[in-house]
Amino acid sequence: MKKSDTLPLHRVPKGSRVVIIDIPDGKSKDQLIRLGILKGEFVKCLERLPGGTIVIEKNRQEIAIGVTLAKTILVAHANTEILTQQSE
Amino acid sequence: MHNHSTGGEYGPGPHKHIDQHKHIGIELAQEELTRPKIALIGNPNVGKSLFFNYMSGMYVDVSNYPGTTIEYTRGRFNSCDVFDTPGVYGISSFNEEEGVTRDVVLDADIILNIVDAVHLERDLFLTQQLIDMGKKVAVMLNFMDEVEKAGLEIDTKLLSSYLGVPVFRTTATTKQGFDQIKTAIEQARMGEQDGSLHHKVHTMLSITGSEAEAVLVLEGDEVVAERHGVKPGTERENLYIERRNRVNLIINAILTEKGVRKHIATTLGRWAVNTWTGIPMLLVALYLIYLFVGQLVAQDLVSFTETKLGHELWEPWIKGIVTQYVSLESWLGIILVGEFGVVTMTVTYLLFLLLPLVIAFYLSLAILEDSGYLPRLATFVDRSLNAIGLNGSAVIPLILGFGCVTMATITTRLLGSEREKRISTAILQFAIPCSAQIAVVAALLTGAGFQATLIYTAIIFTMFVAIGTILHRILPGQTTPLLIDLPPMRLPRFDNVIRKTAFRAYFFMKEATPWFFAGALGVGIMQVTGLLTVWQNILAPFTTGWLQLPREAATTFVMGIVRRDFGAAGLYNLPLSPNQIVVSLVTITLFTPCIASLMVMVKERGVKEAAIVWTGTWVVAFLVGGILSQILI
Numbered sequence: 001m002k003k004s005d006t007l008p009l010h011r012v013p014k015g016s017r018v019v020i021i022d023i024p025d026g027k028s029k030d031q032l033i034r035l036g037i038l039k040g041e042f043v044k045c046l047e048r049l050p051g052g053t054i055v056i057e058k059n060r061q062e063i064a065i066g067v068t069l070a071k072t073i074l075v076a077h078a079n080t081e082i083l084t085q086q087s088e
Numbered sequence: 089m090h091n092h093s094t095g096g097e098y099g100p101g102p103h104k105h106i107d108q109h110k111h112i113g114i115e116l117a118q119e120e121l122t123r124p125k126i127a128l129i130g131n132p133n134v135g136k137s138l139f140f141n142y143m144s145g146m147y148v149d150v151s152n153y154p155g156t157t158i159e160y161t162r163g164r165f166n167s168c169d170v171f172d173t174p175g176v177y178g179i180s181s182f183n184e185e186e187g188v189t190r191d192v193v194l195d196a197d198i199i200l201n202i203v204d205a206v207h208l209e210r211d212l213f214l215t216q217q218l219i220d221m222g223k224k225v226a227v228m229l230n231f232m233d234e235v236e237k238a239g240l241e242i243d244t245k246l247l248s249s250y251l252g253v254p255v256f257r258t259t260a261t262t263k264q265g266f267d268q269i270k271t272a273i274e275q276a277r278m279g280e281q282d283g284s285l286h287h288k289v290h291t292m293l294s295i296t297g298s299e300a301e302a303v304l305v306l307e308g309d310e311v312v313a314e315r316h317g318v319k320p321g322t323e324r325e326n327l328y329i330e331r332r333n334r335v336n337l338i339i340n341a342i343l344t345e346k347g348v349r350k351h352i353a354t355t356l357g358r359w360a361v362n363t364w365t366g367i368p369m370l371l372v373a374l375y376l377i378y379l380f381v382g383q384l385v386a387q388d389l390v391s392f393t394e395t396k397l398g399h400e401l402w403e404p405w406i407k408g409i410v411t412q413y414v415s416l417e418s419w420l421g422i423i424l425v426g427e428f429g430v431v432t433m434t435v436t437y438l439l440f441l442l443l444p445l446v447i448a449f450y451l452s453l454a455i456l457e458d459s460g461y462l463p464r465l466a467t468f469v470d471r472s473l474n475a476i477g478l479n480g481s482a483v484i485p486l487i488l489g490f491g492c493v494t495m496a497t498i499t500t501r502l503l504g505s506e507r508e509k510r511i512s513t514a515i516l517q518f519a520i521p522c523s524a525q526i527a528v529v530a531a532l533l534t535g536a537g538f539q540a541t542l543i544y545t546a547i548i549f550t551m552f553v554a555i556g557t558i559l560h561r562i563l564p565g566q567t568t569p570l571l572i573d574l575p576p577m578r579l580p581r582f583d584n585v586i587r588k589t590a591f592r593a594y595f596f597m598k599e600a601t602p603w604f605f606a607g608a609l610g611v612g613i614m615q616v617t618g619l620l621t622v623w624q625n626i627l628a629p630f631t632t633g634w635l636q637l638p639r640e641a642a643t644t645f646v647m648g649i650v651r652r653d654f655g656a657a658g659l660y661n662l663p664l665s666p667n668q669i670v671v672s673l674v675t676i677t678l679f680t681p682c683i684a685s686l687m688v689m690v691k692e693r694g695v696k697e698a699a700i701v702w703t704g705t706w707v708v709a710f711l712v713g714g715i716l717s718q719i720l721i
Binding site: 025027028030032033034035036038042046047048049050051052053055058059060062063064065066067068069070076079 | 176178180182204206207209210213214238324325328329332335337357358361362363366463464466467468470471472474478479551566567569570571574
């Protein structure tokens, strides 16, 4: 997969749909899995506040993620997903 | 998979179960041990407390933000014990709330799993985990009224057959479906466990003795593993992902999504976390609260209740009665109806000053909570709070602090790390004036003018930032990132808001009243024994020299140790210039928190930390107050 296809979650522009590529290990990851956010899932970026706090939506559920965590979550734009799958 | 063959030593003994009861703090009599235990388990904000209120007839706090229930509550339902628990997204030991819920689950005979039908994807993870743990479960699908509005359709029968446990439709706010609770308890059963997990559990079962605990150990729960003297499993993530996939599979089969209409509440919710509309929304909310609490109640209503009812009606009346038996000049007369009279001043402050304010504040807070605005505010201010070592969730204890610092100190438990609990507790105790104190401060500042108000606010805000920043710098460790789910915005329910306000105001008054009387009695005794003059003389270099206030101001510091507002209230009767008012208010605000919150701080943070903070408030209060005085006066 080309590196340019992925970006950290806190950089995702408001309104765009992304697919989760990687979440670093840790308690936050386990909590995110419980909430249904894990590798391969699609989420929508509802809001991106100055400083990088991000609000995402997954199945009518709104989740707020602080910048320090959002920085570590790698995502790809939903439309480039097909490309990345092919290259894998 | 794991190597823990030393089962014999740590093996399951009969003592294990008794330990468990001790752990969750229930001391049960023998006959109570045999009573079936029903646990209400669910994600945050799914209506567990409404079920509990209905089943037990007891009232517990209900609100629309995560983290309200920090302890479990026990009640009776028919011949069973029913437990209300903190909302969790899964069973483990990620934080204190989860620990409480985990132990209730392990101990329960039957689980009533309350599920938010609108957010099935999120909630069914917990449901599946409970089933995997081998517990007897019945699922209550709540918010059925909102399911239709959200354009969703749920095949309850199919869901029930997937899960292997009975599923019931309810709407807790209108008590719809509550007649099925009894049936649900009767029909609760073990469900369809995840096949591969079920297989692994057998190895662990011989060590833990209970299937539920075996599952938790496999999922890497440190606390449960330690209880059984084994190493926690390392497969948490895999097991979680497997479970998540199974849930997604079920969802795909049972859930149909029709067209979704956008609700006005959803739009408002979005505005609250929007870069441009967030601040105006916050300002509007604050302004409305100011109009209601600050203007309508603190000024208009209180000036009526305090002057007319307190000073003109109650005090002369009770004075008349008391003086029939004791002389005004006698020591008893001074204590009862003198300057700090136990039955005059204290009653006026409590009933005619504090009570209206506390009710007004809790009413505003209840509306804020139930609307679902607070978690959005937490999101909005997240980045700013990062600067003082906190994340957005800390906004909840900090806002509660403006109501009652004591209560707020308890809620710091919901924060992610010891470090954040420490920082927020310190901020609360140093720089946040409680509603009662704000009331008195606001009244005094109104007299002192706009400039005084501005200086006061600026200094307290600076101290708030300064204390947070300093602690953030010197304490080791890092701030945990914000990760919260935002409950839907809802119109607060009138009866719930009223009940909650009445309940909290009652407990506040119940807690405050004895301290007020004790404080007044203490100061009264100091007055008749001459100790007050001695104290005033000791503090004189500080009060008159350093702070440049009248020497009687020392009295307010004695009262301030007892209760914050009590201290500020003592300034009422002193002849002060506007600048002196600012100096004295800054000092008294930064000065020690009340005795009740000191007690809570000792309990939550330990004697050492509490002692440091408490002593610190003396130093900071006099230091900042003094410097200000040297500049202003």
